[in-house]
Amino acid sequence: MNYAIVTFGCQMNLHESEKIAGILRSVGYEKEVAPEEADIIVFNTCCIRENAENHAFGNIGALKKLKRQKKGLIIAVGGCMAQEPGKAQVLKEKFPFIDIIFGTHNIFELASLIERKKSEKRVISLYEDRLETEDGAPACRTSYPNAWVNITYGCNNFCTYCIVPYVRGRERSRSADVIVEECRALIAEGYKEITLLGQNVNSYRDGDVDFPELLDRVAAIEGKFRLRFMTSHPKDFSERLVAVMKKHDKILNLLHLPAQSGSSRILKLMNRRYTREEYLAKVALLKREIPEAEITTDLIVSFPTETEEEFGETLSLVREADFSSAFTFVYSPRTGTAAAKMEGQIPEEVSKDRITRLVAAVNENTRRKSEKYVGREIEVLCEDFDEKRGLYLGREPLGRMGYFASENNCVGEFVRMKVTRANGVSLYGEKI
Ligand code: 5AD
Ligand code: SF4
Numbered sequence: 001m002n003y004a005i006v007t008f009g010c011q012m013n014l015h016e017s018e019k020i021a022g023i024l025r026s027v028g029y030e031k032e033v034a035p036e037e038a039d040i041i042v043f044n045t046c047c048i049r050e051n052a053e054n055h056a057f058g059n060i061g062a063l064k065k066l067k068r069q070k071k072g073l074i075i076a077v078g079g080c081m082a083q084e085p086g087k088a089q090v091l092k093e094k095f096p097f098i099d100i101i102f103g104t105h106n107i108f109e110l111a112s113l114i115e116r117k118k119s120e121k122r123v124i125s126l127y128e129d130r131l132e133t134e135d136g137a138p139a140c141r142t143s144y145p146n147a148w149v150n151i152t153y154g155c156n157n158f159c160t161y162c163i164v165p166y167v168r169g170r171e172r173s174r175s176a177d178v179i180v181e182e183c184r185a186l187i188a189e190g191y192k193e194i195t196l197l198g199q200n201v202n203s204y205r206d207g208d209v210d211f212p213e214l215l216d217r218v219a220a221i222e223g224k225f226r227l228r229f230m231t232s233h234p235k236d237f238s239e240r241l242v243a244v245m246k247k248h249d250k251i252l253n254l255l256h257l258p259a260q261s262g263s264s265r266i267l268k269l270m271n272r273r274y275t276r277e278e279y280l281a282k283v284a285l286l287k288r289e290i291p292e293a294e295i296t297t298d299l300i301v302s303f304p305t306e307t308e309e310e311f312g313e314t315l316s317l318v319r320e321a322d323f324s325s326a327f328t329f330v331y332s333p334r335t336g337t338a339a340a341k342m343e344g345q346i347p348e349e350v351s352k353d354r355i356t357r358l359v360a361a362v363n364e365n366t367r368r369k370s371e372k373y374v375g376r377e378i379e380v381l382c383e384d385f386d387e388k389r390g391l392y393l394g395r396e397p398l399g400r401m402g403y404f405a406s407e408n409n410c411v412g413e414f415v416r417m418k419v420t421r422a423n424g425v426s427l428y429g430e431k432i
Pocket of ligand 2: 158159162163200
């Protein structure tokens, strides 16, 4: 018996799919295969924007025929979309062939849901009130040499555009001792990079241990590895955190600091709790202490009532904050959020024009920064072999992808390479 997992969305979901794989293995499913060959297909869905949802709907709908042809095939749908208020009902009605629906808080229950499916036609399990901090799922990791480690779940920020607080519940932090032990075991197993994960890692707290303290403890683990974290909310990004980043070479000087907008009026409407000036002050603080640090970000265009001038402030922020890259999004109204009820939703043609100009500005930064690498020596952590290019690839410490040829398999090794050419975020060169 084999399984397939189809994941939509962010790193959080990718890591949760590793936990789902661990659970499936513990109940006898042997290996991951393509959906057409699987005995169980699990969808781990995302609902952050409408297109993520449409994508999931399309993929689930496409399985109707397979389900009819293959007796005994189990189809399970979990994750953020399943947890969204009212969506389980929609899923049930639209796709009567779904066997199991489970929410974001029910992953650790999946084994028992599969067992229940043997005697029930359809199993639905969605909690809202039982928020665990230890899911107990033995992750079956697929991202070697990187390992993701959750430190917080949920979010309390209620940015007015965002559905996350409604589908992932209130923020809770895992025990610092458990996290440090988990990281120690991963390094001992041979992982070379740890990424600490949370919707807002900066508000981590376990008793007296806050995020800078936790980061300091993880970085003190012996061995050669890289340490990263995401996501940081600008309002909680502190001088103490910068001091810990500066103290340890292992912590990458790479910060994902979502700005969302460059306009203070829009930031207020978004309930982000910082102004453009305060955001830029955090950027300046980081660059003053660690001049080589790079910042990546998330930006949203066409939030309700955004004017051309305010959009211009987001454009100018790209240059001013000197982002090395950015995830750029068109605002997508999400039912139940405060912004979805706001007047002044922006027409699609305007949004298309704004996102095109924003992407061009971000690409210009990425290109300019990558070109400076030509002729330099860098160290990449080799992640994979790219079949199409016939080259190995790995990331340098500031997040660019380096491609190089190698006779031997060097996945999981730190490799020094000389950069001969840059193309966007990708660097090409020779192994030294
Ligand atoms: N519309 C567009 N982008 C959104 N994001 C979150 N909610 C929305 C929405 N409704 C973006 C934010 C966040 C990233 C993960 O997704 O930029 O940082
Ligand atoms: Fe959403 Fe804001 Fe929480 Fe990020 S901090 S998950 S954008 S509510």
